[in-house]
Amino acid sequence: MPDAADPAPMNAPTRRRFRREGEERRRQDLIEATLDSVAEHGLQGATLRTIALRAGVTAGLIRHYFPGKEELLQEAYAALMDRMTEQAKAALVMEDASPRQRLAAFVTANLNVPIIDARVFSLWATFIGRAGADPSLARAHREGYLGFRNEVEAVVAEVLAAERRTPDASQLRHHAIAINAIIDGLWIEGCLAGEMFSPGELAAIGIKTVEAELGLVPLEQVQKK
Amino acid sequence: MPDAADPAPMNAPTRRRFRREGEERRRQDLIEATLDSVAEHGLQGATLRTIALRAGVTAGLIRHYFPGKEELLQEAYAALMDRMTEQAKAALVMEDASPRQRLAAFVTANLNVPIIDARVFSLWATFIGRAGADPSLARAHREGYLGFRNEVEAVVAEVLAAERRTPDASQLRHHAIAINAIIDGLWIEGCLAGEMFSPGELAAIGIKTVEAELGLVPLEQVQKK
DNA sequence: GAGCTTGTTGTGCAAGTGTATAAATAGCCT
DNA sequence: AGGCTATTTATACACTTGCACAACAAGCTC
Structure with a gap:
C-alpha cells in the first residue's frame, strides 16, 4: 500500500504534543520525579532523561527550570x-x-x-x-x-x-x-x-x-x- | 639540548612498569580502593577508572578479578x-x-x-x-x-x-x-x-x-x- | 638463561551522560 | 482571529562510562 494517501510527504516528523504548566507546578513535578528516580535507582540511576520521563516531559526542559542537575538534586533534598x-x-x-x-x-x-x-x-x-x-x-x-x-x-x-x-x-x-x-x-x-x-x-x-x-x-x- | 642521545628512536611508547601481586592481595586492594572511592565520591563517582587509579593499577585489570562492576561493589559491601x-x-x-x-x-x-x-x-x-x-x-x-x-x-x-x-x-x-x-x-x-x-x-x-x-x-x- | 604462563597494560568501542541551542507550538493579550 | 512570548521539544556534541580484546612483560620452571 503506497503512502501517497498520507497528507504529509515523507514520514512527517510528528512532534510530541504538550501542555504548558505553571512554573510552580512544573518545578514540583520535576522535584517529585527526581525523588522517585533517586529512591528507585539511586543517585547514579537518576539521570536527567529518567527524571524527565517520569515527570512526563523531555530532558531538555529541566534546564529551563534548573541551572543544572546539581541544583535539581539539592532542591529535591x-x-x-x-x-x-x-x-x-x-x-x-x-x-x-x-x-x-x-x-x-x-x-x-x-x-x-x-x-x-x-x-x-x-x-x-x-x-x-x-x-x-x-x-x-x-x-x-x-x-x-x-x-x-x-x-x-x-x-x-x-x-x-x-x-x-x-x-x-x-x-x-x-x-x-x-x-x-x-x-x-x-x-x-x-x-x-x-x-x-x-x-x-x-x-x-x-x-x-x-x-x-x-x-x-x-x-x-x-x-x- | 637535542634528544639524539636518547637511545630510543622517536618517543618510544614507554609502557607502564608493574609488579605481579598475589591474587588475594590484589582483590583486597581493589575492594579497599572501591570502598575509598564510594566513601569519597559516592556510588556514582566510583568508576572503574577511579577505583583502579586508587589501587595503583589500570582499569582493565579489574575485569581480571571480577566479572563486572556489580560484583565488585557487592563484594566490597x-x-x-x-x-x-x-x-x-x-x-x-x-x-x-x-x-x-x-x-x-x-x-x-x-x-x-x-x-x-x-x-x-x-x-x-x-x-x-x-x-x-x-x-x-x-x-x-x-x-x-x-x-x-x-x-x-x-x-x-x-x-x-x-x-x-x-x-x-x-x-x-x-x-x-x-x-x-x-x-x-x-x-x-x-x-x-x-x-x-x-x-x-x-x-x-x-x-x-x-x-x-x-x-x-x-x-x-x-x-x- | 630460554621458554611459557598469565597477570597487567593500553586501546578501542558502543551506549549513555550532562549540557547547549535551534526549532516549534501552546496559550495569553489585544 | 492573529500575533507574541516563553514553554517545550528535538537534535547535536563533547565527554565519560563499563566492557572487550590484543599486545606485552614479570616471574616461575626447567
Whole structure:
C-alpha cells in the first residue's frame, strides 16, 4: 500500500504534543520525579532523561527550570527534609493534652506511616551518605537535626516540669540526645524491616523506652494508685 | 639540548612498569580502593577508572578479578559489613567480667572510634540506601542486623539473669530491639556530628539509657548501699 | 638463561551522560 | 482571529562510562 494517501510527504516528523504548566507546578513535578528516580535507582540511576520521563516531559526542559542537575538534586533534598521535619513536628501540635501525652503522640507519629516508609528511608540514606563529602548537604542535615532535637528538648522540659522535676541544661540535653537516638534507631529498624514488627509494636517499644529514659513511673502503677 | 642521545628512536611508547601481586592481595586492594572511592565520591563517582587509579593499577585489570562492576561493589559491601559486625562483637568477648560490665563495654565500644567513623557511616548509608531496590543488599543487611540483635539479646539475658529476673521471650525481644535502636541512633549522631559531643559523652549517654531501659538501678545507688 | 604462563597494560568501542541551542507550538493579550 | 512570548521539544556534541580484546612483560620452571 503506497503512502501517497498520507497528507504529509515523507514520514512527517510528528512532534510530541504538550501542555504548558505553571512554573510552580512544573518545578514540583520535576522535584517529585527526581525523588522517585533517586529512591528507585539511586543517585547514579537518576539521570536527567529518567527524571524527565517520569515527570512526563523531555530532558531538555529541566534546564529551563534548573541551572543544572546539581541544583535539581539539592532542591529535591531540601524538599525531602522539609517534608520529613514538618510531618514529625505536626504530631506535637496537640491542644489540651498533657505533656506526657504529647510526647507519647510524638513518638507514635514518628514510628508509624507515613514517617516509617521504605522509600523515604532510601532517599534519606542516599542523600545523607553524601553529607560527609558535600558541605551543603551536611549543613542541611545539621540544621534539620538540631531543629528536631530542640523540639524534643522542649517537650521533655514540659514533661519533667509537670512531674515537679527541674533538670539543668546538661541533663536536658542528654535526655534529648538519648530520645532522639531511640526514635531514630527504631525508625531505621521499622523502615528496613517493617514486616518484622506487628502494627504499633515499634511505637509501644518507643514510648516505653523513652519513658524509662526519663525515669517516669509506668502508667499501670500510676493508675493502680 | 637535542634528544639524539636518547637511545630510543622517536618517543618510544614507554609502557607502564608493574609488579605481579598475589591474587588475594590484589582483590583486597581493589575492594579497599572501591570502598575509598564510594566513601569519597559516592556510588556514582566510583568508576572503574577511579577505583583502579586508587589501587595503583589500570582499569582493565579489574575485569581480571571480577566479572563486572556489580560484583565488585557487592563484594566490597560484604567486606564492609563483615568488618563492622566483627568489630562490634569483638567487644563482647571479655573474660572474667560481670554481664553488666560486658554490656557496658559493648555499648562503649560501639560508640567510640573506630566504629564511630564518618567514612564508615558514609559507606553504610550509601549502600543501605540501595537496599530497598537491591534484594541482595537487603538480605545482607537483614542477616547482619539479626546477628547483631541476637548478640544483644544474649547479653541482656545474662544481665537480667544476674539480677534474678526471668523475662519471657517477648520481653527479651523488646529489650533487644530497643537497645539496638539506642546504639544505632547514638552511632548515627556521633558519626554525623561527632564534634558536637565531648569524648566519651555518647558512650555515657548510651550506657545510662540502656540501663534505664532494662530497669537496672543506677550504680551510684548500689554503691551507696 | 630460554621458554611459557598469565597477570597487567593500553586501546578501542558502543551506549549513555550532562549540557547547549535551534526549532516549534501552546496559550495569553489585544 | 492573529500575533507574541516563553514553554517545550528535538537534535547535536563533547565527554565519560563499563566492557572487550590484543599486545606485552614479570616471574616461575626447567
